[in-house]
Amino acid sequence: MRYDRWGRLAYEQDAEGNRIPDFSHAGYRNGERPIPHVPVVKTIRPVEGDNTAHIQAALDEVAALPRERRGALLLLPGVYPVAGTLYVRAGGTVLRGTGDGEDPASNTIIKATGNTPKDRDVIVAGGSAGGGWTGEVPGTRTEITTDLVQVGSREFEVASPGSLRPGDNIVITHPCTEEWLKAIDYGGHDVGPAWQVGEHPIIYNRYVREVSGNIVKIDVPVFNHLNRALSPSFLYKWDRAGLVTQVGVERLRVDVEYHGDPEQDEDHAYNAIVLLRTEDSWVRDCTMLHFTQAGVATQETTRATVENCRAVDPVSIVTGGRRYNFNAYVYSQQVLFRDCYAYKARHAFVSNGHSTVSGVVFLRGTSEYALNSSEGHRRWSQGLLFDGHKDIDPHYDYTLGLYNRGRYGTSHGWSAAHSVAWNCDVSTSRLIVQKPPTAQNYAIGCRGTITGDGPFQQPAGYIEGANQPGLVPPSLYQAQFLDRLRP
Structure with a gap:
């Protein structure tokens, strides 16, 4: 890929017709409009004991309004113990707090208590799983x-x-x-x-x-x-049955209660925030702690943005199916994870949804103390872009992978195709990029050990400009976005 004499992006292809795809459609409204600031239509404060029914009743009250009159439910500062799941079910509805910090005097803290039902989600924005x-x-x-x-x-x-x-x-x-x-x-x-x-x-x-x-x-x-x-x-x-549009979660802290060893206890909530069966949805300015699998997960979701969020300190056994801090799960497409931070993840930024996942962008993500790799995780995820990804103090041999995972998990095999690592820094770890049959993966302008030598022997992917300064453009996603919007 290069700029032509008119300043437009020009894409080159190899003998198989492989080329870097255009990732610029990821995000809310394909990135073409900013996430809206939805006006507050109802405000509540915490009550004694379990707040699940209290918050849900307020959400349902907002949902009962005509679509054009819906807006944000504002949770005033304080601690809200929640023993169940909160559902943001109606289009045009936002669950909003006053901040995601640890001080309840000025921030909104959802304290997820108990484990009933087992392995529950704390907040679900959108519809129900529809296959x-x-x-x-x-x-x-x-x-x-x-x-x-x-x-x-x-x-x-x-x-x-x-x-x-x-x-x-x-x-x-x-x-x-x-x-x-x-x-x-x-x-x-x-x-x-x-x-x-x-x-x-x-x-x-x-x-x-x-x-x-x-x-x-x-x-x-x-x-x-x-x-x-x-x-x-x-x-x-498509009949769009059950799809929910224009829902969001903003400015709050989800703290999952746990007891005992943080690398053993799993008797608590599983995911903190899930976008489920949505279009044009978002999560922004949130902190999620002590979950088992994901701080934010997307499923059956298109054109979503997860922005300025922190998924930290998961509590679980350090093994498969856990600690996927930002997780693009099945049927996730055109999803943008922007300026997010993960701590002590196994797979900090990951596509875990096989061949139904594509067009997912991880922009300027930071993973600290990684216990495994950010990656396409299994079974032919396509069109993943890690753009400006950074690893800090990694605790694993390789921490970014567009590669073959062989027998791992459920015979994960080729976990990513037509995917790109652009201007990424894996610190003292390795970035593995390998070429799948009929496809290609790319590592352009990345820093660290950039290699095709993975846990399973396969041909190396396309590697260019490793450990060289001055990559142009510094961000592939932003360059493609600006190029697409030019007249």
């Missing part, structure tokens, strides 16, 4: 007939555009076929169960921008080749 984006509007399915839609492409030909119109929310599916699995070496591991037909379709949640004849143009590029010879892809209009 992804499977709600197909009848009569809208059509096959993609372009032989090869290359990574980074925004248009293709379909068999019949039918009723498709600009603004339609569509789902693109690249089935997980025997031919595709064979092309990617069945996930790239020789121990443990091979990936199976149908297990890992590549799925994209997109909007139609333009329909011209049989050509459909979409808003966000695809992050993997759609090769008709390996897997005939198709699309349909």
Whole structure:
């Protein structure tokens, strides 16, 4: 990638057609509008004892208002013991505190008590898990007939555009076929169960921008080749059932109560804040402590921003399934984690959602005392960007990975494809970047030990400018964003 003579970004591709994709659509409203400051419509203060019902009743009162009159529920300073889960269910609703510090005189502290039900979430903003984006509007399915839609492409030909119109929310599916699995070496591991037909379709949640004849143009590029010879892809209009839009959590502290050894106790809440089945949602200016798995997790979520948040001091056994401080889980796309900080994580900034996760940007994230690596974690996550990531005092051999994870976990295999580490600093640790079959991963302008030598032997990915100063542009995401908005 380079700037051309007109000052626009120009992308080069290799012999397989691999190229760095455009990550600039990540975030609330694709980054094109700032997160709104929603006016306060109700204010409460803490009561004695469990505050779950107290806060939920206030949230439900806001939710009962007409959509145009909803806004923020403000929790005044103090400690709010919460023994259950708080649900921000209605679009246009924000749960807001007065600050995320430790002093209850001026900050809002959600104290998550107990473990009933076991491994619960403390705050869920959005809807209920709906199994992804499977709600197909009848009569809208059509096959993609372009032989090869290359990574980074925004248009293709379909068999019949039918009723498709600009603004339609569509789902693109690249089935997980025997031919595709064979092309990617069945996930790239020789121990443990091979990936199976149908297990890992590549799925994209997109909007139609333009329909011209049989050509459909979409808003966000695809992050993997759609090769008709390996897997005939198709699309349909999504019914958006259960989707919640314009919800947020702001300016509060979630402190999970625990007892005993912080590297043994797990009798407490699991995730602090979850964005679930949302579009155009956000979490900002929050601190989460003592969770088992995630400070913030996203699931079935598109166009979200997690900004200026701290996920610190997880309490759990130091082993698999735990300490994923900022976690893009299944069906997370166009999610921006910006200026966030993780402490004592196993996987501080991670895609843990396999082939349904793509277009996730970790911008200027800082991981301190890492006990494992930030990474694409398993089974063909695509289009991940670690931009300006920094490790401080790492306590693991490698702390950033776009690589093959082989037999780890549930035969994780190729954990990232068409993904980029840009201007990252892994300190005294290693950054591992390897090349998957049919795809590529990149490490550009990074500092530390930058290598293709991972725990499982595979070809090295594309490495350029390691430990050299003066990378231009210093931020890939910001350069792509500015380039996209230029007339």
